[in-house]
């Protein structure tokens with residue numbers, strides 16, 4: 001990897017050295033993602049670390065130009081993330097026809113088709129929209145596809161269906177993906193519990209629990225109790241005995257209802273369909289551009305977890321986007337817009353109630369708690 005980094009930081013204007021990517025040193029590994037260099041588009045491999053320029057040349061279409069003048073085009077389409085085998089085959093068939101078989105998925109579940117022939121862009125876009133039924137867009141000053149968490153498919157914690165919320169929200173925001181009419185790009189994420197593996201975003205929808213876990217003292221024997229004690233980020237779990245048997249208890253005034261203990265032990269049940277709600281957080285940013293990375297902050301809470309279309313969440317999201325569209329300056333991200341106008345004005349413009357729950361006064365937080373861009377990872 002060192003060799004790759006040195007190549008990437010090579011000063012512009014110098015001759016591009018011959019580079020056999022397969023010969024670059026990299027430790028062999030028998031797990032995890034395979035060596036990405038095997039899968040690069042040939043034009044990308046040829047110009048690795050030697051790109052001069054890139055720009056958006058149309059809805060969902062990017063053009064990258066290398067220092068030697070070679071161009072590579074990217075057509076971005078939104079996907080629902082959970083895909084059938086037949087759908088994946090149809091996607092690959094389009095990549096075979098127009099892209100020498102090359103495509104990639106972004107972390108936000110966009111599909112990016114890579115091609116070198118400009119005249120193929122239009123038929124490719126038509127094939128994506130008509131054959132797959134996926135929208136092309138998500139570049140420039142538009143919303144991107146929503147980054148969402150595993151949900152029911154792959155996690156034991158969720159109390160809402162992240163994929164379902166995403167489907168409902170993206171249906172609602174379909175035109176914002178296809179049209180660049182916002183001041184700057186808007187990244188969205190959803191998380192189906194407060195562990196928030198959807199991470200920070202301009203706008204994030206996060207499920208919130210409101211009660212401490214209920215301990216099932218009968219079943220808790222199957223869990224390793226020290227591990228359950230250790231996983232609590234605020235030391236709210238301690239050993240106790242019930243009917244002379246070892247078990248655990250929760251110090252309720254310390255608990256912040258994060259649900260981490262439920263992931264460790266199913267006998268700590270934190271999910272509650274009667275009280276769990278959805279909240280909207282705004283202003284998160286991971287990139288170092290302009291003001292640097294920022295944490296998102298609570299905007300609206302107590303929204304009903306209301307499948308299959310989550311209308312209350314869609315309406316709240318629309319309110320934020322409308323206020324941002326009207327008041328944001330060009331290139332200003334949502335967090336930067338709020339920093340400029342002030343939170344009071346943000347609450348006035350969106351109509352959300354401001355309450356004591358918007359003030360982070362949690363006194364049991366440890367000094368190291370929540371100091372990374374990921375809430376807990």
Ligand code: SF4
Pocket residue numbers: 149150151155156157158159162191192193194195196197198
């Ligand atoms: S950890 Fe939480 S946010 Fe991530 S997939 Fe599981 S339930 Fe969803």
Ligand code: SF4
Pocket residue numbers: 212213231232233234235236237250254255256257258259260261262270
């Ligand atoms: S829900 Fe979170 S804070 Fe509460 S006891 Fe479990 S791990 Fe600790």
